[in-house]
Amino acid sequence: MSTEHSAGRACRDLVDAVDLIDHHCHGVIIENPPRAVFEDLMTESPWPSPRGTSGWDSQVGLAIRRRCAPVLDLSPDRSPEDYLARRAELGASEVNRRLLGFARLHTLLLDTGYRGDDILDVAGMAEVSGAPTHEIVRLEAVAEQVAVTLSSGADFPDAYRAALAAATVDAVGLKSIVAYRYGLDFEAARPSEDEVAARAAAWLDEIGRTGRVRLTDPVLLRFGIWCGVDRALPLQFHVGYGDADVDLVRCNPLLMTAWLKATRESGTSVMLLHCYPYHREAGYLAQVYPHVYCDVGLAINYTGARSAAVIAESLELTPFHKALFSTDTFGLPEFYYVGALLFRQGLAETLDDWIAGGHASISDAARVAELIGNANARRVYRLS
Ligand SMILES: [Zn+2]
Numbered sequence: 001m002s003t004e005h006s007a008g009r010a011c012r013d014l015v016d017a018v019d020l021i022d023h024h025c026h027g028v029i030i031e032n033p034p035r036a037v038f039e040d041l042m043t044e045s046p047w048p049s050p051r052g053t054s055g056w057d058s059q060v061g062l063a064i065r066r067r068c069a070p071v072l073d074l075s076p077d078r079s080p081e082d083y084l085a086r087r088a089e090l091g092a093s094e095v096n097r098r099l100l101g102f103a104r105l106h107t108l109l110l111d112t113g114y115r116g117d118d119i120l121d122v123a124g125m126a127e128v129s130g131a132p133t134h135e136i137v138r139l140e141a142v143a144e145q146v147a148v149t150l151s152s153g154a155d156f157p158d159a160y161r162a163a164l165a166a167a168t169v170d171a172v173g174l175k176s177i178v179a180y181r182y183g184l185d186f187e188a189a190r191p192s193e194d195e196v197a198a199r200a201a202a203w204l205d206e207i208g209r210t211g212r213v214r215l216t217d218p219v220l221l222r223f224g225i226w227c228g229v230d231r232a233l234p235l236q237f238h239v240g241y242g243d244a245d246v247d248l249v250r251c252n253p254l255l256m257t258a259w260l261k262a263t264r265e266s267g268t269s270v271m272l273l274h275c276y277p278y279h280r281e282a283g284y285l286a287q288v289y290p291h292v293y294c295d296v297g298l299a300i301n302y303t304g305a306r307s308a309a310v311i312a313e314s315l316e317l318t319p320f321h322k323a324l325f326s327t328d329t330f331g332l333p334e335f336y337y338v339g340a341l342l343f344r345q346g347l348a349e350t351l352d353d354w355i356a357g358g359h360a361s362i363s364d365a366a367r368v369a370e371l372i373g374n375a376n377a378r379r380v381y382r383l384s
Helices: 002-016 035-041 059-072 080-090 092-103 122-129 139-147 153-167 193-210 218-231 253-262 279-288 299-314 333-356 362-380
Strands: 021-025 107-111 133-138 173-176 235-239 270-274 292-294
Touching: 002 333, 002 362, 021 270, 021 333, 021 362, 035 080, 059 080, 059 092, 059 299, 059 333, 080 092, 092 122, 092 333, 107 122, 107 362, 122 133, 133 139, 139 153, 139 173, 139 193, 139 218, 153 193, 153 218, 173 218, 193 218, 218 235, 235 253, 253 279, 270 279, 279 292, 279 299, 299 333, 333 362
Parallel strands: 021 107, 107 133, 133 173, 173 235, 235 270, 270 292
Antiparallel strands: none
């Protein structure tokens, strides 16, 4: 017992000392949110919880109240009302500064594709977190920016390639939300230029008719993904858990198997994000395909008290040189803090178990924590 106990302390300390690179996250809100906005950002559901119930009665609600309250000088057993009142009293910039400071993140890789004037950009996030912040460019957002400037579908392929090259001059990676716009069961092959031009013409027509600019055409989505491969930057995919816009059954990463086979020797690294509840499937892909990586960010925050189990499950098959850390924070700085804290706690508990079972030594544990916490991200995203 005493060996296990001291091993437990050692793992907590060693994981605590590891630099964390958050390889997938977004900006936090600039203004203090009204309760309804805060609660909307706290859930992946676009709808409020039924009358007489509260979204705070959830793993993520518990985690925010109990873990973040002390950072705002409140005891962890205070009510959601007290928490939000204290938040308003301190003001958004102080709350952002405290929660991001306590998260102790080394570097942020920020997905800027889901923009809003109300969230901080790359420079703003670097300032409030004190961490170097690099940009991840979203493939579909660039396509939508290009489409509104064109009058002919035939111009789309070259215009898109040029815009993507310009957008990625300083970026360290790319992201696709094909899971949201179609599904991960997209065809594997690169579409022909003629096919892309024809679909682009139809899309421009639709934009002209409806005024709505939202890329959902599977051929154009696939074209964007292949242009991303050509940029030779790590390419992130939303996988698994997400809001009501996804059809979760089509977010299983095994649906991408043919495309993963087709890109194995392309030079692109494929980063499967979130993955829950398909984190075991993602682990299989990361083990078999040399260019596939995965994380369980987002799921850590939303599974709260059970996040250590999710982390342990994700490491059943995923090689240690293929797993990464992320929080997938959007909007609430609480997610940076809780995501980092639960990751550190869950990884330490997992490593403690391995040591207690005789599966690993303290130095093995230190190496695994270093790889997942930062070394894999440094290597794959070529961070200095
Ligand atoms: Zn995200």
